[in-house]
């Protein structure tokens with residue numbers, strides 16, 4: 001991803017490389033994962049998401065963000081590159097929202113209430129610098145039935161006390177019937193996977 005958006009090589013070289021990439025892609029033969037199929041390498045919910053655009057080590061889109069528990073919340077560490085650029089030299093606002101949305105989801109799971117985002121309010125205080133180690137933080141601030149309130153922030157590792165982006169979100173834990181309908185491949189559902197990575 002980085003090489004693709006950074007290169008200033010002449011067009012004829014781009015055409016040659018494109019042909020090479022097409023040839024390589026053609027070698028990805030065999031079975032392909034269906035849309036709602038959970039990858040065998042995943043631990044879902046609440047663990048490895050190999051091809052997540054935020055945390056997935058297997059995704060060319062992801063920074064990727066590494067998540068660890070931190071006090072009463074979770075912390076995510078990553079560095080955005082120029083593939084994630086919005087204004088020249090700074091992160092795209094949608095990328096900041098994506099990092100926060102994901103980590104706030106992890107905070108819900110870490111607090112024992114996995115949920116889906118129903119509302120996310122993001123405030124951009126300063127531009128997010130690219131190629132700079134970032135510290136994302138999220139924690140659950142309250143629960144009310146299936147509704148979970150979560151706060152999140154992004155700062156640089158160098159200056160963790162200054163939040164450049166903050167967010168407030170509401171997440172909802174779908175009820176069991178809705179969960180089965182939304183995620184038919186989940187453990188315990190008819191025809192669903194039986195155990196993590198046991199396909």
Ligand SMILES: CCCCCCCC(=O)SCCNC(=O)CCNC(=O)[C@H](O)C(C)(C)COP(=O)(O)OP(=O)(O)OC[C@H]1O[C@@H](n2cnc3c(N)ncnc32)[C@H](O)[C@@H]1OP(=O)(O)O
Pocket residue numbers: 045046047101102103105106109115116117118119145146147170172173174175178
């Ligand atoms: C582990 C890491 C995972 C990371 C994932 C990152 C998070 C994501 O990106 S999730 C993907 C984006 N989100 C989605 O696609 C969700 C789409 N929404 C839905 O499918 C449904 O709203 C769903 C399933 C979550 C909830 O539906 P349902 O169970 O019918 O909830 P519903 O009864 O309407 O609402 C439940 C409560 O939430 C409240 N609520 C619903 N929407 C909102 C909202 N926008 N703002 C505030 N409250 C809301 C309702 O008022 C209700 O409250 P109360 O019980 O007090 O009346």
